[in-house]
Amino acid sequence: MSALTNTSPVKYDDTEYGIPAVCYCGERPKLQPSFTRTNPGSLYYTCRNREDGDYHIFKWWDEAMMEELKSVKEDILKLTCLNQMREALQDQKEEIANILNMHKENQMELGRLKALIANKSDGLTMELKLTNVFVATLFIIFGLVTSVYVSKTMTV
Numbered sequence: 598m599s600a601l602t603n604t605s606p607v608k609y610d611d612t613e614y615g616i617p618a619v620c621y622c623g624e625r626p627k628l629q630p631s632f633t634r635t636n637p638g639s640l641y642y643t644c645r646n647r648e649d650g651d652y653h654i655f656k657w658w659d660e661a662m663m664e665e666l667k668s669v670k671e672d673i674l675k676l677t678c679l680n681q682m683r684e685a686l687q688d689q690k691e692e693i694a695n696i697l698n699m700h701k702e703n704q705m706e707l708g709r710l711k712a713l714i715a716n717k718s719d720g721l722t723m724e725l726k727l728t729n730v731f732v733a734t735l736f737i738i739f740g741l742v743t744s745v746y747v748s749k750t751m752t753v
């Protein structure tokens with residue numbers, strides 16, 4: 598038997614989860630109560646074109662509602678997870694801002710320390726220059742005294 602001669606209806610696509618939005622024929626599903634003995638009053642989704650003999654949508658309302666609730670529950674879990682991730686990102690953002698502030702403060706402190714070291718080294722340089730002048734003066738005085746002393750001893 599080929600696919601063309603097979604007249605058995607195609608099974609309803611179970612991938613449509615929750616409340617069905619559209620039938621195979623393109624019609625919007627309608628909700629109506631069952632009048633069978635086995636499911637009296639039970640609601641189900643069906644199609645207004647179902648009398649044409651083709652396969653149209655059929656889905657129990659409670660089954661669709663359970664799937665819909667499950668889907669909503671999963672969405673809520675995803676949103677909760679996303680919110681937790683968002684909060685974690687916000688915390689990390691604040692931590693990064695704190696680290697950047699600390700870095701700026703450290704840079705300012707480093708600048709202050711560099712300036713302080715530069716001032717101290719200038720002072721040290723001045724002290725060294727003064728010490729050198731003092732030592733040179735001492736050598737000159739010593740030299741003069743020595744030469745005066747030597748000249749006196751030579752003349753005696």
Ligand SMILES: [Zn+2]
Nearest residue numbers: 620622644653
């Ligand atoms: Zn239909």
